[in-house]
């Protein structure tokens with residue numbers, strides 16, 4: 001096996017955290033769907049799918065390392081929110097917590113001189129910078145929109161159709 005039992009146990013726990021994020025974002029998407037805010041619902045469904053991909057990356061890493069992935073129990077997500085701001089704030093807190101979890105895994109890998117895990121985890125370190133910054137941006141936009149969440153819907157709709165890179169001339 002390429003990585004220690006301790007590292008496998010820590011990654012198995014993170015698989016649970018990533019699936020936890022998956023169900024939490026599905027619950028938030030459902031909340032927005034129920035509030036007739038389709039762009040916010042779409043955005044959070046998309047976030048949920050990314051979290052599922054994160055979980056699967058960890059599952060495949062454990063398999064590649066020659067160990068058995070053991071998926072822990074996933075706690076029930078929060079389904080009810082007092083406002084859009086409340087739901088997005090919870091998401092930002094979640095992303096900040098996950099960043100700490102990834103840093104903890106990186107610390108363990110460094111302590112164990114486990115370069116295999118460090119190299120794998122580097123992708124997540126970069127991903128979390130993106131996740132925290134985009135969620136922070138969304139929270140600020142929701143706060144600016146105040147009562148009129150249709151501004152947020154419009155922002156997300158435009159963001160969804162904008163090309164990712166400038167077109168070549």
Ligand SMILES: [Fe+2]
Nearest residue numbers: 018021051054
């Ligand atoms: Fe994630």
Ligand SMILES: [Fe+2]
Nearest residue numbers: 021051095131
């Ligand atoms: Fe995330």
